[in-house]
Amino acid sequence: MTVEILQPALGTVIDVRNETTSGDVKRIVVEVPRSRTSGAAWAGPHRPGQCAMLSVFGVGECMISVSSSPPLVSGPGRPGATVERLEFAIKNAGRVTSAFHELEPGSPVGVRGPYGNGFPVDSWKGMSLLFAGGGIGMAPLRSVINYCLDRRDDYGPIRIVYGARSPGDLCFKDELFEKWPGVKGVQVDVTVDSGDETWPGPVGFVPQFTESLAPSPDGCVAVTCGPPVMIRVMLATLERIGFKPENVFTTLELKMQCGVGKCGRCNTGSKYVCVDGPVFTLAEMKTLPSEY
Ligand SMILES: Cc1cc2nc3c(=O)[nH]c(=O)nc-3n(C[C@H](O)[C@H](O)[C@H](O)COP(=O)(O)OP(=O)(O)OC[C@H]3O[C@@H](n4cnc5c(N)ncnc54)[C@H](O)[C@@H]3O)c2cc1C
Ligand code: FES
DSSP: OOOOTTOOEEEEEEEEEESSTTSSEEEEEEEEEBOSSSSSOBOOOOOTTOEEEEEETTTEEEEEEOOSOOOOSSSTTOTTOSEEEEEEEEEOOSHHHHHHHTOOTTOEEEEEEEESOOOOGGGGTTSEEEEEEEGGGHHHHHHHHHHHHHTGGGSOOEEEEEEESSGGGOOOHHIIIIIGGGSTTEEEEEEESSOOTTOOSOBSOHHHHHHHTOOOOTTEEEEEESSHHHHHHHHHHHHHHTOOGGGEEEEOOOOOSSSSSSSOTTEETTEEHHHHOSEEEHHHHTTSOTTO
């Protein structure tokens, strides 16, 4: 059977829960058939940093990072399994994302992908890792953090820095405050732009907070994702601290339509972000048009 590249696989929502206190970000768990031999399917497993084009039928599609890490050897989606379980953190930003927030377990969704290059995790082996995320930008970082933690012995010390506007806006709190700090050789530091009476921790923006922690750039890869303004300041900060541009990685979020390098919607310079990205090094970013 021929598979149309833009034909979504039929996935099923199996869980929906609030990620933030206000509910403007929801974690949506989807199960999707994996196989390219029997009609439309998810061509997984994905690599950390890759995305899916998700659709709510009758509303539209949008590109969303897979926030779960690729499956190991057991559980739904294990290598060889025909169904994969994918997690997404979706912020209510408009027409399609608000429709995702209305879904319930059992709802059908369309899933295409995985798309994009993902993070070059094999080339990081033996290095120490610094992850610096802001807000919903933690979604692709969560995937790669859990990937590296699943293969802990392959990497050196891991430092995770995360920030959000307020304590209620922090995503993935179970991992931030419980799972990740409990792993040997992992340090987690969390900040908020504005604290409240419930927040005992640091207050400040992610780039300045990261600089105050004085991470060593020696043998270290830095990975950052967040709102565009945070990424801009963070990249400049990392370079000032002494990180080599080829050791600094970020992800670009341009508007996308096809996701497969055909429509030109996500073009920047000589790159299509959907196929050449969304992950770029700072060295590559320097070759892109200056708005990035
Ligand atoms: C590679 C990639 C990964 C992404 N990962 C995630 C993720 O993990 N979680 C998540 O919540 N969102 C993610 N996004 C953003 C998400 O795709 C947009 O929020 C979504 O397409 C908005 O669709 P909508 O129909 O709800 O909003 P619309 O009604 O189309 O638009 C609402 C507003 O959002 C703006 N907008 C639309 N698309 C984008 C975009 N790509 N970037 C910036 N502004 C946009 C519009 O101009 C408009 O102002 C990602 C985008 C890309 C390109
Ligand atoms: S989204 Fe169509 S070319 Fe990238």
